[in-house]
Amino acid sequence: MSIKVSNLTKYYGDYLAVDNISFEAKKGEILGFLGPNGAGKSTTMKIITTYLPPTSGSIEVDGFDVEDKSLEVRKKLGYLPELNPLYYDMNPVDYLDFVAKLDGIPAGEIKKRREEMIRVCGLDSVRKKDIGTLSKGFKQRVGLAQAMINNPDVLILDEPTSGLDPNQIIEIRNLIKKLGKEKTVVLSTHILSEVTATCNRVIIINKGKIVANGTPEELQAKSKGQSLVTLEVKNNCDKNALSGALKEIRSVNKVEFVKDNGDSFLFNIYGEHGTDLREVISNKVMQQKAMVLSMQAKHSSLEDIFRELTK
Amino acid sequence: MNTQNIKTIFTKELKSYFNSPIAYIVMIVFMAISGFLFTMSFFQINIASMREFFGSFFIQLVLFVVFIPAITMRSFSEEKKQGTLELLLTKPITDIELILGKYLSALTLIVITLSPTILYFIIIKMIGPISFWPFLTSLLGYILMSAFFIGIGVFVSSLTENQIIAFIVSVLICLFFFLFGKLLIVFPTSVVSFFEYLTTDYHLSNISRGVIDSRVLIYYFSMIFFTIFLTKVSLESRKW
Numbered sequence: 425m426s427i428k429v430s431n432l433t434k435y436y437g438d439y440l441a442v443d444n445i446s447f448e449a450k451k452g453e454i455l456g457f458l459g460p461n462g463a464g465k466s467t468t469m470k471i472i473t474t475y476l477p478p479t480s481g482s483i484e485v486d487g488f489d490v491e492d493k494s495l496e497v498r499k500k501l502g503y504l505p506e507l508n509p510l511y512y513d514m515n516p517v518d519y520l521d522f523v524a525k526l527d528g529i530p531a532g533e534i535k536k537r538r539e540e541m542i543r544v545c546g547l548d549s550v551r552k553k554d555i556g557t558l559s560k561g562f563k564q565r566v567g568l569a570q571a572m573i574n575n576p577d578v579l580i581l582d583e584p585t586s587g588l589d590p591n592q593i594i595e596i597r598n599l600i601k602k603l604g605k606e607k608t609v610v611l612s613t614h615i616l617s618e619v620t621a622t623c624n625r626v627i628i629i630n631k632g633k634i635v636a637n638g639t640p641e642e643l644q645a646k647s648k649g650q651s652l653v654t655l656e657v658k659n660n661c662d663k664n665a666l667s668g669a670l671k672e673i674r675s676v677n678k679v680e681f682v683k684d685n686g687d688s689f690l691f692n693i694y695g696e697h698g699t700d701l702r703e704v705i706s707n708k709v710m711q712q713k714a715m716v717l718s719m720q721a722k723h724s725s726l727e728d729i730f731r732e733l734t735k
Numbered sequence: 736m737n738t739q740n741i742k743t744i745f746t747k748e749l750k751s752y753f754n755s756p757i758a759y760i761v762m763i764v765f766m767a768i769s770g771f772l773f774t775m776s777f778f779q780i781n782i783a784s785m786r787e788f789f790g791s792f793f794i795q796l797v798l799f800v801v802f803i804p805a806i807t808m809r810s811f812s813e814e815k816k817q818g819t820l821e822l823l824l825t826k827p828i829t830d831i832e833l834i835l836g837k838y839l840s841a842l843t844l845i846v847i848t849l850s851p852t853i854l855y856f857i858i859i860k861m862i863g864p865i866s867f868w869p870f871l872t873s874l875l876g877y878i879l880m881s882a883f884f885i886g887i888g889v890f891v892s893s894l895t896e897n898q899i900i901a902f903i904v905s906v907l908i909c910l911f912f913f914l915f916g917k918l919l920i921v922f923p924t925s926v927v928s929f930f931e932y933l934t935t936d937y938h939l940s941n942i943s944r945g946v947i948d949s950r951v952l953i954y955y956f957s958m959i960f961f962t963i964f965l966t967k968v969s970l971e972s973r974k975w
Contacts, residue, residue, distance in 0.1 A: 470821075473825045474824075474825055475821055475824055475825050475973070476973065476974060477974045495827050495829070498825055498826060498827040499827045501825065503822075503825050505818060505821045505822070505825075507817075507818035507821070508818065509817065509818045509819040509820075509821055509822035510817065510819070511751070511817070511819060512817070513751060513754050513755065522743065522747050523822070523826070525739075525743040526740070526743055526823070526826040526827070526828055527826060527827065528739075528827055570822070
């Protein structure tokens with residue numbers, strides 16, 4: 425187990441930032457940390473990376489405790505903090521060489537590692553420019569190169585794609601996915617599509633607590649177990665009778681009259697998860713001598729789950 | 736303690752001093768002021784001695800109370816502001832290695848700044864008789880004094896992410912230590928001898944006379960140790 429978090433709690437003074445959370449991450453796993461701002465994502469990452477100590481609970485990285493074996497843990501880690509830690513008066517080459525030395529990479533290998541990072545992160549065109557003059561996307565790539573230069577077992581990335589344009593986002597996601605095959609990657613984000621695109625496991629965290637933990641598919645499946653059909657019928661029918669008839673369908677949980685459009689009525693029909701109600705609904709409507717104008721089945725997305733859990 | 740890590744931080748810090756105007760301003764202004772005062776004292780008084788030069792209130796004030804805080808103000812505050820402190824503190828180096836790297840680079844810059852005084856000594860030596868020992872101890876006194884005040888500056892810089900605040904607070908603290916000894920004349924003689932030991936002035940003037948006594952060394956080294964210790968505590972305060 426590359427990362428093992430057990431009963432982690434963190435107070436800032438009186439403020440409870442992380443409330444008794446436990447989770448694990450294995451090699452080959454890309455773990456997405458999802459949550460609204462201030463949920464405790466960055467705090468948890470700062471504790472994993474030994475920057476802050478836990479108030480109680482413990483974290484092990486590759487079997488080393490973050491408090492007792494802090495220096496050992498740091499050797500295993502690559503970390504990109506939320507505020508990208510760059511020296512604006514250095515160029516990417518000097519910066520990466522400096523970080524490589526701090527990471528304890530032998531002098532003879534520094535150049536090789538640096539050049540590999542410059543290639544992987546696409547920094548060749550800016551290698552001799554002051555970091556302060558680079559665009560946000562390039563700065564972010566320098567930050568990623570810094571985190572990966574020691575070829576770490578565990579990569580902690582706090583909002584790695586913030587500030588990048590859509591093309592760069594896709595490049596970085598592909599890079600993370602590639603790395604994730606042989607490393608443990610924990611990344612935080614509040615962009616939901618990022619999680620479905622890159623992570624093979626998601627932890628949703630809200631107000632310091634874990635509210636969901638599973639693969640993106642599992643979470644979708646768990647989401648209250650409901651499927652939704654929106655139905656629009658012509659107004660030449662009795663809406664109460666129709667609503668009553670629809671409720672008789674076995675797998676329908678709830679029928680909701682949404683609004684009267686003047687010439688049509690709009691309904692939301694909730695059914696058990698995994699059922700496609702469209703066919704039975706269509707039959708029922710015809711039995712009531714009403715006319716279907718439109719009908720649409722909706723699957724709950726990660727967005728719905730997120731909103732449901734973090735409201 | 737890993738000296739390689741200290742060296743890595745030391746080199747990076749020294750490079751950044753010379754990448755910014757601060758190192759050049761300090762060195763050039765010090766050379767201008769000291770050059771002026773040197774020629775003044777040398778040719779007016781007409782004695783082959785550097786006593787007047789090293790004893791100059793003005794040089795000491797500018798060097799210890801203005802230049803040192805100016806050099807150390809960004810030491811940790813800039814790292815805090817840029818978020819790079821989080822980078823440094825999550826790399827496999829210890830807090831004390833980081834502090835020493837920064838501390839020694841500031842001290843090195845001051846030693847480089849003071850180096851033209853050797854030239855002044857050589858000039859006097861060519862013209863008249865001057866003994867080497869008082870010059871050497873005076874220079875040593877200046878370096879020890881700088882080492883103490885750099886400790887203050889680095890510590891204060893670790894308390895804030897605002898360079899300007901770091902500068903002002905360091906100036907005030909350095910000014911206090913610097914002037915305290917000069918104000919002792921207003922105290923009754925019975926307490927002077929006690930307070931005297933705490934002032935930098937007393938030790939500086941002692942050492943300038945060519946007296947290197949262990950009390951002086953103990954004073955400076957304990958002050959340096961104390962400021963480095965305070966800086967370490969300040970870095971650890973993030974964990975409280």
